[in-house]
Every structure is written in structure tokens, then in C-alpha cells.
Amino acid sequence: MSGIKRIVVTGGAGFLGSHLCERLVGEGHDVICVDNFFTSQKSNVAHLLDKPNFELVRHDVTHPLFLEVDEIYNMACPAAPGHYQFNPIKTMKTSVMGAINMLGLAKRCRAKVLQASTSEVYGDPEEHPQRETYRGCVNPVGPRACYDEGKRAAETLFVDYHRLNKVNVRIVRIFNTYGPRMHPYDGRVVSNFIRQALANEDITLFGDGSQTRSFCYRDDLCEGIVRMMNGSDDFIGPVNLGNQGEFTIRQLAELVIELTGAKSKIVERPLPADDPTRRRPDITLAKKHLDGWEPQTPLREGLEKTIAWFRTINLKDYRAPTPNY
Ligand code: NAD
Numbered sequence: 001m002s003g004i005k006r007i008v009v010t011g012g013a014g015f016l017g018s019h020l021c022e023r024l025v026g027e028g029h030d031v032i033c034v035d036n037f038f039t040s041q042k043s044n045v046a047h048l049l050d051k052p053n054f055e056l057v058r059h060d061v062t063h064p065l066f067l068e069v070d071e072i073y074n075m076a077c078p079a080a081p082g083h084y085q086f087n088p089i090k091t092m093k094t095s096v097m098g099a100i101n102m103l104g105l106a107k108r109c110r111a112k113v114l115q116a117s118t119s120e121v122y123g124d125p126e127e128h129p130q131r132e133t134y135r136g137c138v139n140p141v142g143p144r145a146c147y148d149e150g151k152r153a154a155e156t157l158f159v160d161y162h163r164l165n166k167v168n169v170r171i172v173r174i175f176n177t178y179g180p181r182m183h184p185y186d187g188r189v190v191s192n193f194i195r196q197a198l199a200n201e202d203i204t205l206f207g208d209g210s211q212t213r214s215f216c217y218r219d220d221l222c223e224g225i226v227r228m229m230n231g232s233d234d235f236i237g238p239v240n241l242g243n244q245g246e247f248t249i250r251q252l253a254e255l256v257i258e259l260t261g262a263k264s265k266i267v268e269r270p271l272p273a274d275d276p277t278r279r280r281p282d283i284t285l286a287k288k289h290l291d292g293w294e295p296q297t298p299l300r301e302g303l304e305k306t307i308a309w310f311r312t313i314n315l316k317d318y319r320a321p322t323p324n325y
């Protein structure tokens with residue numbers, strides 16, 4: 001195969017997918033972005049539309065897709081709790097049927113396929129930090145189950161297509177990632193706090209803010225994803241990708257207020273059901289197999305870049321998810 005590959009990015013118009021598309025187009029690959037725009041909009045990839053090696057296809061991954069490709073990054077799935085709980089049945093279908101369709105495409109084309117899995121497969125973890133060997137603590141009937149169990153089922157499909165059909169797969173478990181092009185109304189903590197702070201509105205802390213998360217800047221994450229795709233066929237994962245710095249949500253709120261200079265007050269709101277108490281990745285495996293990969297961007301620096309982007313956008317250009325059955 002020549003150095004130029006034909007690459008599909010599902011969910012390619014989303015926050016992470018659009019950065020992957022940008023990077024892969026920049027490397028000269030022939031990139032096909034597949035998206036149904038449930039949680040994104042064309043503006044995320046508008047700057048790529050006039051490139052001869054970029055193509056945008058409006059398609060829902062719950063339906064089969066016939067293309068000739070060498071690699072597939074399967075990123076399609078609503079990722080923010082508010083978005084994935086909007087239509088939980090559709091979320092489960094996107095993870096499971098999307099995985100089956102992309103694995104089928106990979107099998108037919110003998111393509112390599114990478115699954116964007118999540119730290120949510122660990123649920124509300126009893127092991128801390130989380131290693132890939134930990135099997136998780138997920139409530140199968142709770143409000144987060146449509147996402148967590150859908151992603152767990154997708155991992156199962158990926159390893160079974162690999163074992164049974166020799167499909168060349170990769171699985172990455174992504175921990176909370178943030179940066180420019182997050183949807184300002186996705187309800188995730190970084191986008192919410194920045195949007196609220198820039199409007200000098202109250203910062204909504206769910207619970208007492210003592211729950212923790214580890215925040216990875218999007219460029220660091222995309223670097224890890226691409227290294228995993230290009231890495232050895234002997235290491236298919238799952239592998240954790242995330243930043244090891246762990247912060248309470250209250251610390252994040254205080255940092256956003258400091259960096260924006262906002263006059264906002266922090267107000268406590270009820271903690272959503274099944275909200276994980278602690279989360280931090282053990283990235284020993286990623287460092288070992290992905291050429292020493294580790295995040296380079298401290299939270300303060302990543303937040304400054306993200307805040308700078310949020311200052312440039314017009315909120316009227318963004319809408320909440322459309323009903324998507
Ligand atoms: P996002 O919502 O910005 O992107 C998801 C994209 O998938 C959107 O463009 C959306 O329109 C598209 N999509 C949704 N359902 C689809 C369908 N049925 N068919 C076609 N397209 C569909 O979210 P993101 O943060 O960029 O997440 C990308 C992937 O990474 C997701 O699979 C998510 O589960 C995973 N992930 C992200 C994070 C994070 O912190 N950002 C953490 C863990 C896992």
C-alpha cells in the first residue's frame with residue numbers, strides 16, 4: 001500500500017472526529033467524513049470542504065455503508081450525558097449497530113478499524129486509578145446504561161470479529177477530553193462552566209463538587225488515537241487514553257472562574273444518578289505500546305486555549321440535538 005490511505009472517520013463532524021479529519025487531511029490521506037449531524041454541525045468541517053482529499057457524507061451508522069477503504073475510525077456516538085440520554089434507544093443502536101456495520105465494512109474491505117470506547121465502561125469504579133484489566137461497575141438499568149452498555153457491547157463485537165473473522169481492530173478507552181469545537185450546549189462540565197463563566201452566569205456544580213475527573217486536551221488525545229491506529233497489529237487494546245492529572249469538579253469551576261475573570265458564583269445543584277465518584281486513567285499500557293505516548297498539555301494551558309475559542313463563537317449558530325429516531 002502507498003503512504004496515502006483511504007480513511008473513513010464516522011462521527012467525523014463532531015468534536016474529536018473533526019480534529020481527526022483535519023489531521024488526516026493534513027497528512028495527505030483521502031478522508032471520508034461520515035456523520036448524521038445529531039450532535040454536531042457542518043461548520044466543524046467547513047474549512048475542509050474545498051480540499052480535494054476530503055469528502056463529507058451525511059449518513060447514519062445504524063445503516064450499512066458501502067465504500068472502499070483502508071482504515072475506519074469509528075467515532076460516531078453522542079458522547080455527552082445530555083446528548084446520549086436524549087434518545088437512549090438510539091444511543092444503544094448507534095453503538096451496537098454502528099459497530100456491526102463498521103466491522104462488516106472492515107471485513108469486506110480488509111480494512112483496519114478503530115473503536116472509540118470510553119472510560120464509562122468502568123462505570124463508577126471501585127478500582128482507582130483504572131487499569132484496562134478492571135472490569136467495571138456499571139448499573140445496567142440506570143440512566144447512563146444506554147451509553148456504557150452500548151460501548152461495552154461494541155468492545156465485545158470488536159474482539160469477536162477479530163477472533164472469529166481476523167478483522168484488524170483497535171480499541172481505545174477515552175477519558176474525559178475537552179478543547180475547541182466542543183458543542184457549547186452539550187452539557188459537559190468543561191463546556192458548561194466556560195459558557196456560564198463567559199456570560200457571568202452561575203456555575204452549576206452538581207453535588208458538592210468533590211467528584212473527580214481527569215481532563216485530557218484534544219490534541220494529546222488525537223495523537224494517542226492515531227498512534228494506536230498506526231501501531232503494531234499485535235496490540236489491539238483496549239488501551240486507556242487520558243490525562244493522569246485528577247481534579248475535583250469544584251477545582252475545575254474555580255480554575256475556569258480564575259482564567260475567564262468571571263464574576264460568576266458557584267451554585268450547587270443535585271448530583272445526577274450514577275454520576276461516577278472518581279476517575280483517573282492508568283496509562284502504563286499506552287506509554288509502553290504507543291511509543292511513550294503521554295499527554296503534554298496541562299489543564300490550565302488547555303483551558304486557556306478552549307476559553308479563547310469559546311470567546312470567538314456565536315451561540316446562535318448552535319442548536320440542541322434534534323429528535324433522532
Ligand atoms: P461528539 O458528540 O462531538 O461527536 C460525535 C459525532 O457522532 C457527532 O458529530 C454526531 O453527529 C455523530 N453521530 C452520532 N450518532 C451518529 C449516527 N447514528 N450516525 C452517524 N453519526 C452519528 O462527541 P465527541 O466528544 O467528539 O466523541 C467522539 C467519540 O469519542 C464518541 O464515540 C464518544 O463516545 C467517544 N468518547 C469521547 C470522550 C470525550 O471526552 N470527548 C470520552 C470518551 C469517549
Ligand code: UDP
Nearest residue numbers: 081187188189190192204205206211249275
Ligand atoms: N458537572 C457539573 N456541572 C455541570 C456539568 C457537569 O458539576 O454543569 C459534573 C458532573 O456531575 C460530573 C462531572 O461534572 O460529575 C463531569 O461531567 P460530564 O458530563 O462532563 O462528563 P462525565 O460525567 O460523563 O464524565
